[in-house]
Amino acid sequence: xxxxxxxxxxxxxxxxxxxxxxxxxxxxxxxxxxxxxxxxxxxxxxxxxxxxxxxxxxxxxxxxxxxxxxxxxxxxxxxxxxxxxxxxxxxxxxxxxxxxxxxxxxxxxxxxxxxxxxxxxxxxxxxxxxxxxxxxxxxxxxxxxxxxxxxxxxxxxxxxxxxxxxxxxxxxxxxxxxxxxxxxxxxxxxxxxxxxxxxxxxxxxxxxxxxxxxxxxxxxxxxxxxxxxxxxxxxxxxxxxxxxxxxxxxxxxxxxxxxxxxxxxxxxxxxxxxxxxxxxxxxxxxxxxxxxxxxxxxxxxxxxxxxxxxxxxxxxxxxxxxxxxxxxxxxxxxxxxxxxxxxxxxxxxxxxxxxxxxxxxxxxxxxxxxxxxxxxxxx
Numbered sequence: 091x092x093x094x095x096x097x098x099x100x101x102x103x104x105x106x107x108x109x110x111x112x113x114x115x116x117x118x119x120x121x122x123x124x125x126x127x128x129x130x131x132x133x134x135x136x137x138x139x140x141x142x143x144x145x146x147x148x149x150x151x152x153x154x155x156x157x158x159x160x161x162x163x164x165x166x167x168x169x170x171x172x173x174x175x176x177x178x179x180x181x182x183x184x185x186x187x188x189x190x191x192x193x194x195x196x197x198x199x200x201x202x203x204x205x206x207x208x209x210x211x212x213x214x215x216x217x218x219x220x221x222x223x224x225x226x227x228x229x230x231x232x233x234x235x236x237x238x239x240x241x242x243x244x245x246x247x248x249x250x251x252x253x254x255x256x257x258x259x260x261x262x263x264x265x266x267x268x269x270x271x272x273x274x275x276x277x278x279x280x281x282x283x284x285x286x287x288x289x290x291x292x293x294x295x296x297x298x299x300x301x302x303x304x305x306x307x308x309x310x311x312x313x314x315x316x317x318x319x320x321x322x323x324x325x326x327x328x329x330x331x332x333x334x335x336x337x338x339x340x341x342x343x344x345x346x347x348x349x350x351x352x353x354x355x356x357x358x359x360x361x362x363x364x365x366x367x368x369x370x371x372x373x374x375x376x377x378x379x380x381x382x383x384x385x386x387x388x389x390x391x392x393x394x395x396x397x398x399x400x401x402x403x404x405x406x407x408x409x410x411x412x413x414x415x416x417x418x419x420x421x422x423x424x425x426x427x428x429x430x431x432x433x434x435x436x437x438x439x440x441x442x443x444x445x446x447x448x449x450x451x452x453x454x455x456x457x458x459x460x461x462x463x464x465x466x467x468x469x
Contacts, residue, residue, distance in 0.1 A: 120399035151299050161309075162309050168416040174388075175407055186237060191365045191384030194365060195383040196383075235362070276377040321409040337403075
């Protein structure tokens with residue numbers, strides 16, 4: 091009897107240890123470090139900032155800030171980062187996503203109100219939210235197709251190719267807009283609902299931080315759904331496995347029968363389509379299709395991808411890691427706004443965060459290569 095009790099007591103810690111390892115394996119060590127960094131950052135904004143005489147951190151935990159400021163602010167960058175993750179995992183880069191979002195923004199607004207690029211279709215499509223959203227996404231996908239063809243058919247380095255299309259698509263957005271001016275959609279409430287609408291607005295949830303419950307933004311729900319769909323695509327489909335294979339070793343992937351050109355073109359079209367959707371939501375949020383809507387957003391998106399654990403050489407990265415990193419970048423920007431830092435300081439912080447993210451990524455690759463070399467030497 092006593093022996094049985096002893097055996098049970100001996101096995102219990104092992105089971106607990108095994109469960110803990112499975113939990114860490116499921117979440118991922120990199121993602122755990124992101125969660126820890128997120129907690130530390132929140133403490134810096136809400137608690138530590140007060141020690142240095144900075145005010146505003148006490149407003150962080152309020153429904154007004156969490157749903158109306160933070161949750162909506164991360165959506166556009168988050169969508170761009172999700173599409174960028176697919177490209178970076180394949181060992182490439184898409185610097186043009188901000189300009190692609192601008193194109194999608196202008197096209198959606200033009201089709202919606204029947205001006206500029208949408209003039210000829212005005213009698214059929216004007217006022218249709220569905221066609222406006224679809225037009226923005228298709229415009230983004232076509233921009234992605236151009237990127238993919240330049241990279242695969244002209245064999246231009248992805249960084250150089252998308253740096254060129256960054257400028258080209260930005261100019262194209264101005265050409266699409268009537269006289270280069272923003273296209274207003276303020277009179278289209280069904281469309282602006284995409285940014286201003288709320289789910290569960292009447293739910294009996296108590297106030298937080300002195301502000302009433304306002305409901306879950308439609309923008310946030312769209313972002314979560316897109317991130318979940320791309321996660322499923324990258325995790326459970328042949329296309330997702332092909333992306334990881336190309337990023338890990340393109341030569342081996344080609345020898346395994348993967349059509350590199352086709353996968354890369356589809357990859358850029360997917361990234362472009364998501365960027366086009368981001369542009370559509372930018373139009374709904376700002377109530378205008380502005381040719382400069384997406385300017386500068388690519389920096390935040392790329393920062394989030396590398397911060398989320400993607401490797402600069404490709405073959406590594408997850409949508410969940412990017413999702414956490416987007417929240418981290420969003421909390422950084424939101425916290426600095428609450429504490430009164432101007433946009434120039436935020437740009438400096440974001441720039442150094444990108445450098446730190448890439449440095450961490452390179453360090454991970456170096457350590458992994460060192461381990462592989464040591465194992466090979468032992469064999």
